[in-house]
Amino acid sequence: MSNRLINWFRFASPHNFYPLAGRMIPVFWTLSALFGIAGLWMGFFVAPTDAQQGEGYRIIFVHVPTSWLSMFIYMVMATWSGIGLSLNARLSSMMAQALAPTGALMAFLSLWTGAFWGKPMWGTWWVWDARLTSELILFFLYLGFMALQASIDDPRRADKAGAIVALVGAVNVPIIYFSVKWWNTLHQGSSINLAKSSMAVTMLWGMLLMALCFWMYSIAMALTRVRTIILERETHTDWVKELPEVKT
Amino acid sequence: MIWNSSAEFFAMGGYGLYVWGSFGVCALAMIVEPFLVKKRHNQILQTLRHQVLAEKLEKETL
Numbered sequence: 455m456s457n458r459l460i461n462w463f464r465f466a467s468p469h470n471f472y473p474l475a476g477r478m479i480p481v482f483w484t485l486s487a488l489f490g491i492a493g494l495w496m497g498f499f500v501a502p503t504d505a506q507q508g509e510g511y512r513i514i515f516v517h518v519p520t521s522w523l524s525m526f527i528y529m530v531m532a533t534w535s536g537i538g539l540s541l542n543a544r545l546s547s548m549m550a551q552a553l554a555p556t557g558a559l560m561a562f563l564s565l566w567t568g569a570f571w572g573k574p575m576w577g578t579w580w581v582w583d584a585r586l587t588s589e590l591i592l593f594f595l596y597l598g599f600m601a602l603q604a605s606i607d608d609p610r611r612a613d614k615a616g617a618i619v620a621l622v623g624a625v626n627v628p629i630i631y632f633s634v635k636w637w638n639t640l641h642q643g644s645s646i647n648l649a650k651s652s653m654a655v656t657m658l659w660g661m662l663l664m665a666l667c668f669w670m671y672s673i674a675m676a677l678t679r680v681r682t683i684i685l686e687r688e689t690h691t692d693w694v695k696e697l698p699e700v701k702t
Numbered sequence: 703m704i705w706n707s708s709a710e711f712f713a714m715g716g717y718g719l720y721v722w723g724s725f726g727v728c729a730l731a732m733i734v735e736p737f738l739v740k741k742r743h744n745q746i747l748q749t750l751r752h753q754v755l756a757e758k759l760e761k762e763t764l
Contacts (some may be wrong), residue, residue, distance in 0.1 A: 498711075499704065509715035511722045520728065559731055567724040574720050675735060682743040689750065696759075700750045 468545050468684040469693045475677040482677065486670035492664030501656045513571040513658070519665040520563040523672055524592060525627050527557035531599075532624040535617035545680075547613035548687065550620060551603060552680035556672050558596035566590055576640060584633040585641035588626060595623040609687055 455596040465471045482491040497515035504511035538547030568586065580586065599619050606612035653661075673691045688694045695701075703713040714721040 474732060488750055502729060503704065505717065508717060510717035512714065512717075512721050516724050516728045556735070559735060564730055566727055570720045570724045574717055675739065676738065678739050678743070682739060682746055685743070685746045685750065689746075689753070694750060695754050697750075699747055700754055 466543060466545055468548070468688055469546055469691075470524050472681055472684050475681050479674050480675050482670045482674035485672060486667050488670070489667035489670060489676055496656060496660035496663055497556075501643040501660045502654060504657075507575060510571070510574050513567055515660050515664045517564065517567040518562045519573055519659050519668040520567060520673050521589070522665055524557060524561035524589070525563050525630060526622075526669075527553050528592060528595070528627055529624065529671060531557060532620045535613075538613055539617040540619075544610075544613075545684075547617065548680055548683045549676070551617065552676045552683055553598055553672075553685050554600050554603075555679065556675045558593060558600065558673070559666070561589065561593035561596055564594060571649075571700075581640055583640045584637040585630065585639050585700060587632050588630040591626055592630060593628060595619070599623070 458561065465474055469672070497512060501512070503509055531550045534546045534550040537543055538550060565586070568589075572578050599616050602619055603612045603616040606615055633639060634641055640700070685694060712718055712722070
C-alpha cells in the first residue's frame, strides 16, 4: 500500500512541478469558463433589477469578485513568500512571484470597476475614502513587490527582499477588509453576512459563481506563469534541455 | 426573462456605459494577460532551443 501514497514533497522541486502544472492548467481554464458562463447567465438573466440601483448594480458581479481575489491572492502570495523565506524553498518563492501580476491586475480591476460603479451612484469616480485608499495601497504593494524583485539581479536575493515586502504589506489586507466597519466610509458595508444576507438569493449566486470564475482564472494564470519562471531560472539545468518542447 | 429586447439589454436601464465599461475591461484584461504570459513563455523556450543547438554544434565541431 505504501507505494500508493503520494509524496507531496516531490512536487516541491521545480523539475517535478513543471509537468504537473502543465497538466493542471487546462482543468482550471475549463472550470473558469464553466463558472464564468453560469455566473454571467445568473448575473444578467436571472438576477432581478435592484430596487435602489436599477441595472447599475450588476457591476457587483465583477467588482466584488475582483476585490476578493485581490485580497486573497495577496494573502496567498505572502504565505508562499513566507514559506520560501523560512524554508529556503525555491518553488514557493517562484509561486509568489507568479501570483503578483495577477493580483495586481485584480486590484486594478477592483479599482476600475469601483470607479465605474461610484460615478453613477455617488456622482464621483474617486474619493479618498478608507476602503478605496487601502485598496489603492494594495495595488501599489503589488507593484512595489514586482519592481523590487525585478531590480535585484540575483534571483535568490530578489526572493528574500520581495518576501519581506509581501509579509510586511500583509497588514494592509485586514485594514481593507474591516475598513467599512472601523471608519465611517462612503463605501457600503458588506452585502454578505453569515446571519442575514441583504441580497436576493439569485444575486448572491451570481456573485459567488463569478468569484469562482475569477478564482479559477487566477490559478490557471499563476500556474502558467510559474512554468515560465521555472524555465527562466533553471536555464542551466539538464532537465530543462531534455524537455520535448526544447529538444525539437 | 427580464429583458424585452436586445436594445434594452445593452442599454442596461441607462447604466450601459458603466456596466459595459466594467465588464468590458475585465474581459479585455482576461484576454491580454494570458496572451502576454504565452509570449513570455515562447521567448524563454526559444532561448533554450538556441542554447541546446549551440551546445550541440560546439560538440560536433570539437
